[in-house]
Amino acid sequence: MRAYDWAASPLGTPGDWPASLRAVVGLLLNSKFPMFLAWGPQLTFLYNDSYAEVLGDKHPTALGRPFQQVWAEIWDDLWPSANEALHGRATFHEDLPLLMNRKGFMEQTWFTFSYSPVYDEAGAVAGMFCACTETTERILTARHRAEEIERMRQLFQEAPGILAVLRSPSHVFEIANDAYLKLIGRTDVVGRNVADVLPEVRDQGFVRLLDEVFASGEAHVGWEMPILLRRQPDAPLEERFVSFIFQPIRDHRGVVSGIFVEGSDVTDAVLAMRALSESELRLRQLANTIPQLAWMATPDGLLHWWNDRWFEYTGASPAEAQNEGWRNVVHPDDIAPLLARWQRSLPDGDPYESTARLRSASGEYRSFLIVAAPLRDANGTIVQWFGTNTDVTPIEQAQQELMDANRRKDEFLAMLAHELRNPLAPISTAAELLRLGVLDDAKVRQTSGVIARQVDHMTKLVDDLLDVSRVTRGLVTLRRELLDFNAVATEAVEQSGTLLDAKQHRLTVRLPEHAPLVHGDRTRLIQVLSNLLNNAARYSPSGSDVALTVEADEHEVRAIVADRGIGITPALLPHVFDLFTQAERSPDRSQGGLGLGLALVKSMVELHGGHADAHSNGAGQGSCFTITLPRARGTQAAASPAPARHPSAGTKQTRLMVVDDNVDAAQTLALLLETAGYATTVVAGGPEALQAVTQQPPALMFVDIGLPGMDGYELVRRLRALPGTAQARIVAVTGYGQPSDRARALDAGFDEHLVKPVQARAVYEILSRLAGVVPAALE
Numbered sequence: 001m002r003a004y005d006w007a008a009s010p011l012g013t014p015g016d017w018p019a020s021l022r023a024v025v026g027l028l029l030n031s032k033f034p035m036f037l038a039w040g041p042q043l044t045f046l047y048n049d050s051y052a053e054v055l056g057d058k059h060p061t062a063l064g065r066p067f068q069q070v071w072a073e074i075w076d077d078l079w080p081s082a083n084e085a086l087h088g089r090a091t092f093h094e095d096l097p098l099l100m101n102r103k104g105f106m107e108q109t110w111f112t113f114s115y116s117p118v119y120d121e122a123g124a125v126a127g128m129f130c131a132c133t134e135t136t137e138r139i140l141t142a143r144h145r146a147e148e149i150e151r152m153r154q155l156f157q158e159a160p161g162i163l164a165v166l167r168s169p170s171h172v173f174e175i176a177n178d179a180y181l182k183l184i185g186r187t188d189v190v191g192r193n194v195a196d197v198l199p200e201v202r203d204q205g206f207v208r209l210l211d212e213v214f215a216s217g218e219a220h221v222g223w224e225m226p227i228l229l230r231r232q233p234d235a236p237l238e239e240r241f242v243s244f245i246f247q248p249i250r251d252h253r254g255v256v257s258g259i260f261v262e263g264s265d266v267t268d269a270v271l272a273m274r275a276l277s278e279s280e281l282r283l284r285q286l287a288n289t290i291p292q293l294a295w296m297a298t299p300d301g302l303l304h305w306w307n308d309r310w311f312e313y314t315g316a317s318p319a320e321a322q323n324e325g326w327r328n329v330v331h332p333d334d335i336a337p338l339l340a341r342w343q344r345s346l347p348d349g350d351p352y353e354s355t356a357r358l359r360s361a362s363g364e365y366r367s368f369l370i371v372a373a374p375l376r377d378a379n380g381t382i383v384q385w386f387g388t389n390t391d392v393t394p395i396e397q398a399q400q401e402l403m404d405a406n407r408r409k410d411e412f413l414a415m416l417a418h419e420l421r422n423p424l425a426p427i428s429t430a431a432e433l434l435r436l437g438v439l440d441d442a443k444v445r446q447t448s449g450v451i452a453r454q455v456d457h458m459t460k461l462v463d464d465l466l467d468v469s470r471v472t473r474g475l476v477t478l479r480r481e482l483l484d485f486n487a488v489a490t491e492a493v494e495q496s497g498t499l500l501d502a503k504q505h506r507l508t509v510r511l512p513e514h515a516p517l518v519h520g521d522r523t524r525l526i527q528v529l530s531n532l533l534n535n536a537a538r539y540s541p542s543g544s545d546v547a548l549t550v551e552a553d554e555h556e557v558r559a560i561v562a563d564r565g566i567g568i569t570p571a572l573l574p575h576v577f578d579l580f581t582q583a584e585r586s587p588d589r590s591q592g593g594l595g596l597g598l599a600l601v602k603s604m605v606e607l608h609g610g611h612a613d614a615h616s617n618g619a620g621q622g623s624c625f626t627i628t629l630p631r632a633r634g635t636q637a638a639a640s641p642a643p644a645r646h647p648s649a650g651t652k653q654t655r656l657m658v659v660d661d662n663v664d665a666a667q668t669l670a671l672l673l674e675t676a677g678y679a680t681t682v683v684a685g686g687p688e689a690l691q692a693v694t695q696q697p698p699a700l701m702f703v704d705i706g707l708p709g710m711d712g713y714e715l716v717r718r719l720r721a722l723p724g725t726a727q728a729r730i731v732a733v734t735g736y737g738q739p740s741d742r743a744r745a746l747d748a749g750f751d752e753h754l755v756k757p758v759q760a761r762a763v764y765e766i767l768s769r770l771a772g773v774v775p776a777a778l779e
Helices: 019-029 049-058 072-086 136-158 178-184 199-204 206-216 267-287 308-314 325-329 332-345 393-421 424-436 441-465 468-472 485-502 522-538 596-607 663-675 686-695 712-720 739-748 760-769
Strands: 035-039 044-047 091-101 106-119 125-134 162-167 172-176 220-229 238-250 256-265 293-297 303-306 352-359 365-376 382-391 480-484 506-510 517-521 545-552 556-563 611-615 623-630 655-659 679-683 700-704 729-734 752-755
Touching: 019 035, 019 044, 019 106, 019 125, 035 049, 044 049, 049 125, 072 091, 072 106, 072 125, 106 136, 162 178, 162 238, 178 256, 199 206, 199 220, 206 220, 206 238, 206 256, 238 267, 267 293, 267 382, 293 308, 308 352, 332 352, 352 382, 365 393, 424 441, 441 485, 480 485, 480 522, 485 506, 485 517, 485 522, 485 545, 485 556, 517 522, 517 623, 522 545, 522 556, 522 596, 522 623, 596 611, 596 623, 655 663, 655 686, 663 679, 663 700, 663 760, 679 686, 686 712, 700 712, 712 729, 712 739, 729 739, 739 752, 752 760
Parallel strands: 506 545, 655 679, 655 700, 700 729, 729 752
Antiparallel strands: 035 044, 035 125, 091 106, 106 125, 162 172, 162 256, 220 238, 238 256, 293 303, 293 382, 352 365, 365 382, 480 517, 545 556, 556 623, 611 623
16 A cells, blocks of 8 residues: 555545544554555545455555445445445444455355444544455355255265164164164154163163173174064064164263164065075076076175086086186186176176187087076065076077178179169160150161160169079079170170260270170170279269270280279278278268279179279379180170060051059050050059950950059959950069069969060060961061
């Protein structure tokens, strides 16, 4: 305060102060007690060094400022008392709560203080004086102590064990918790001695034990001690069992003044152990009759008994099994997870189940399913664990075989889906061109040829891949023939052309002048090359260069697909041909990693006796894939499949009928038949067909088997029963093409069996073969 610039303050310099102000300030400055003075009209704030600690961060700027500005945040709390002092009336507050901001944040504080008026030389009130003490720490300490006492009282009262405090040599109850009162069956115990409250225990030795503890000052511990209690008035004595400790309580002089009683009612556990002891022999005898390895453990998980089967399998002796010697027969890698799972089951008695390898007497490790369940008494307390070890080695072997079969099934389904999607792009494009109707006759024939070849390709794939049993055994049958590899490459380019064009790639194809021959499956090899071309298209920026080069020497034929796309990282390169391999996705690799397609490439090429290789200089450096096949000897390659010959025109007098609830399938088949010159009726279901044939019986019917309501099998049986269609030619149309499906259709009364998608060539062959239906020109 002495360093303050008083010349700038409202009070002026100390030399100008009235004598009364100087006297109060002198008293304030010489006191070690926190004090402040608020003087004058603005209640200018003056304080001593002790009060600076109360101000906190407000010091020293508070000196010379108006009182209201110094304590603006608590002014509403202080002003009523300050106003009283300014009117000549002193006030006093004890432990007044104030929410103050003196350290940069609001904090709850408590203060004891008084406000007194200060008079000037004329006897008028000129200010107010405050002497204060902060009691925050004392208030918080008292609250904390009270809370702790209340928590301890609650813990004491709610403790699951029996608790009581006895005072004086006569053992008067001072405190007894709920568990203690529940045990003795009484509530009015506080203030009464043990002998009066529990007269039945006087002759049972417990009062004598209390006397000895009080006299000797030494604690006494009792385990599972029997006690006879009359727990209800006029009730007979009931035997209970308690485990307890009598602990002497000493006063400040070290003299025993009471006894602390703590313990547990263990009656249920004792009775359960008795029952367990009585039944354990029978349980062991039973355990020795089962084929599994059996064992028993204490409630805390210590194994202490094993049946004869266990010793026979392990070759261990009873002495070797004790003290956790059983670990010696468990595979070292299985001990930690076995025990971790065991420790999770023990606390709550959750059923235990785990698998581990156990060593036999011959040294062989076999897998065992280990299960255990707790044996509980009537109150649900665990008194024993009983476990069995069942040899599951044969089951695991069977499961592995099933997993292998399931894996091969999944690979089959993936292969099926992948190979069926590729031909859809050219089919879709060709269909759209035909729909637009902008093609001339030559391009129509060309477009139709594309559709026919791709549908034929898909049909062959379905025929091959639907035989699931062969694929799950790892068998894929190749339809080998002598092929012009240049023609195979050309068809692969056609199949991938849509995707290449969509991304505006520049495709360069280099074929040798003399076409090399290979011995292989046309469909598979086209698929191999189209997969590589499709990958190059997908994983290259739009407008990139893609090259397909075919070259051959005396022994081998190689097809090389190179692009300038995203490339392959060194870490991924060794695995690009593995099934389902994918690189990490990133913004420039939105199509995903190299996966199923390349795995199919590798497997198909290896089935042809060749091999597949990949090369890349790294990410962003493009990729180069090479397939190498053995070169075949020969002079004449198999020709590419040609579209089926359209039959000669039929006659409008030969009536045909199509029965199919799929409108598109029915209409396209009818259009094909009408184009061939046949009058064709289309109906959507069995009832409509039965009604239509009575009016104008057809000579030939194409009937879908999967009709709603009345299926094709039922419809053909009814048609055979009608005079007009008893001799009609009826063809089954279905998506099921197994030999058993064909046999069922023929047994039901169908003359022929077609598998969807129905191909024009197959329809034309049927029209030509069923001479009784087609006109003479087709016979």
